[in-house]
Amino acid sequence: MTTVFISADMASVALGADALADAFADVGCTVVRTGSRGLFAIEPLVEVQEGGARIGYGPVGPEDVAAILSGDHPHRLGPVDALPFFARQQRFTFARCGINDPLDLAAYVASGGWRGLEAARAMAPQAVVDAIKASGLRGRGGAGFPTGIKWQTVLDAGPAEKFVVCNADEGDSGTFADRMLMEGDPYCLIEGMAIAAHAVGADHGYVYIRSEYPFAIRAMQGAIERSAALLAPFTLEVRVGAGAYVCGEETALLDSIEGKRGQVRAKPPLPAIEGLFGQPTVINNVLSLAAVPFILSEGAEAYAAVGLGRSRGTMPVQLAGNIRNGGLFEIGFGISLGELVETVGGGTASGRPVRAVQVGGPLGAYLPPSMFDLPFDYESFAAAGALIGHAGITVFDDTVDMAQMARFAMEFCAVESCGKCTPCRIGSTRGVETIDRIIAGGRGGDRVEALPQMRNAKARQKSVEQEIALLRDLCDTMKYGSLCALGGFTPYPVLSALNHFPEDFGDASAMPAAAE
Incomplete structure (x- = not known):
């Protein structure tokens, strides 16, 4: 047969x-x-x-x-x-995806499953935390914070009741790694959470999954039920989100689990000190926790041997948008952005030239092909005014309108804002209005009729320059005044579109001379 x-x-x-x-x-x-x-x-x-x-x-x-x-x-x-x-991939985290029946517990054991948990339980909690520190693992959800430092803070919190929470509210456009992991290898995530629980002294954990992922919810619930005896005394349960993008922010997620409206909490106190139900809480992304079993089973040195600079290990890169080879590609940090887009991704699906790529979801910066030599690691991207985020890369060809993409970023923020802080709630709305005026003024379209001050090309250009200056000032306020990354990171796509594609905003140097 x-x-x-x-x-x-x-x-x-x-x-x-x-x-x-x-x-x-x-x-x-x-x-x-x-x-x-x-x-x-x-x-x-x-x-x-x-x-x-x-x-x-x-x-x-x-x-x-x-x-x-x-x-x-x-x-x-x-x-x-x-x-x-x-x-050419280096599959540390996704080694089993596509290989086994995801819920076949025997197949998971046969492929090396639970070895990391067994190794961890043979070690003192502090030794486990030290191994995570030595591996160089950093948060894969976007912030890149050292995972071992977070675990150390929770471990040091004393004998209080503690929790482990997995942030599986994968809401960024162009990202699907969390979903693929939960649907393709749910026991790996469960094992990582159990190791974290042993390391910090937690007895219970939650996997918070967005409601738009019914397959992942079903897979995680089935895997938790089948592995419950192996995890004891640690227990796990799935909590399903209600569709709010802001609940991908860790403190809003905690509020949601507690049955409250998802709103961002002011920090401090950090969740590691006062998190879920007011108790010390480890909260990590799916990919962070799923990397942990490899580290404990193969050794921290094996994980740390891969990568570039302070960005150690592998990153599951997600290729999406107008790209020929869309999908998940796990590789060590350090590969260039251009190699990911052109060689691995195969360029655009349309066959037209790449004009821009957005890295890090809807709040990530837009980067032109002139920056394709940029190494894919946290520090290099930060130095270039960009973010790796959840490592989603969305590709656009030369038909894209970058002013409209900047407008979308502000509109997205306005729609998804939890409303708690003024820079995000009001700033994003004013941002949409400002970009609308820039588009109308720079292109001399029908909407110019609503702007009586724009009577000729020179006056119109002067107004565009003033509006762009206002937009930059607004971005500065949002970046440094917002409570969380939703408002704080929205300036990345807006400013990068302005800086790299000024012609789409009616920049004088990119416009033909107009008669008085």
């Missing part, structure tokens, strides 16, 4: 994986549903077991079953591991 492997990942299912699996089952094949390998251009992907190898075919559909089983389908890819997109 032929065994085939087909992803049950939400993206794969959206592309027809369920119908493909049914078609193989109908002809008597044994079908194993896995997570996605991470290259969506070849989904739906089927891997056929041939001896000791798994031969891939994709993208394919139910009508291709006979040709696949005969081995002569034109979309035969050969061993999937050997494809260039996968062969």
